[in-house]
Amino acid sequence: MVDLWEVALGPLERARRALWRLGCRISLGRAAVRDRAFRLSVVASFHILVALTLTAVAPLWLLLLGPLLLGVPHIVSDLRYLVVRPPLPLGRAPLLALAVGLGGMTALRLGAALGGPLLLEAEMALGGGAILATLALTPGRRGWRAVAFAVVAGLTVYGVANPWDTALWVGHLHNFVAFAWWLALARDGGPWRRVAFVAALYLAVVVAILAGALDGLFTLAWTGDAAGLRFEELALSLAPDAEPVMAVRLVTLFAFAQSIHYAVWLRLVPQRSSDRRPPPSLDRSVRDLRADLGAWGLRAVVVASVLVPLAALVDATETRYVYLLLALFHGWLELAVLSALLVARRPGAAAA
Secondary structure: OHHHHHHHHHHHHHHHHHHHHHHOOOHHHHHHHHOHHHHHHHHHHHHHHHHHHHHHHOHHHHHHHHHHHHHHHHHHHHHHHHHHOOOOOOOHHHHHHHHHHHHHHHHHHHHHHOOOOOOHHHHHHHHHHHHHHHHHHOOEOHHHHHHHHHHHHHHHHHHHHOHHHHHHHHHHHHHHHHHHHHHHHHHOOOOOHHHHHHHHHHHHHHHHHHHOOOHHHHHHHOOOEEOOEEHHHHHHHHOOOOOHHHHHHHHHHHHHHHHHHHHHHHHHHHHHHOOOOOOOOHHHHHHHHHHHHHHHHHHHHHHHHHHHHHHHHHOHHHHHHHHHHHOOHHHHHHHHHHHHHHHEOOOOHHHO
């Protein structure tokens, strides 16, 4: 199987090496090769600009194709870097609690995908319970854990009472949580200036979208449809009670933030978590993935990553809907693991 990967990735790897050789002709490229923190800041800035451009040019296609093409790989990366090799070992008990709670949530969603009712109150209880159990079972500082436990318990009660609003907030906020966590990782214990420019660029785009500085551009971009996916449908799910102008801004912000979310899990976190500081080759990345998931796990990931786009050829909007329905758990997983890392015994565990 390794030989097959080498054959399949050979042309891409040669192109990657050619681009790096071209980049190393200038001082910026040489600095990026030598300094991983600097390289990741450059890569992150590039992704922010590309995401903003795609959001301005074709936001409907971005929201349609993003989950269909990158959804499965990004969830696998989510599981890989939060469960298989988390920044701080959490132990079996917290992970088992997570598996039970989020597994139950996914089972409820599978039932809904098969035609059953959407039991959001039960989902909120399972998601909040998974975070609470993870906090309770993670060895950590008692004061921080007590505060976090009280906050999560209160939010869980609110979530059960207001499940639709809570699901909406989780959907929006988990994009920002992942980016903030990567900033802490990329800082690597050094000064904040390592990531200050990236953080400022990201914040500037978010503020510009919410403040309406780009309203004219994005209002035109949302016209029409993408394989049946229309802005009105997205506004109902992402900004159900907002005024029309604010609905455009919130859906636009989600399109941009989701794109960066995918970049975080598919490029930025894997490169930051690698033991090798030079840019990793594609073959090495596949070998590392196989080491973490096993040969059959890697095969399953490849099959799932191919089946979703193939199903989209039959009905793209329905496939996207089913994927998003079943992928709900990963937002709660991010919140649970990162909450546990914040209260873990070792100071600065979340950025270790």
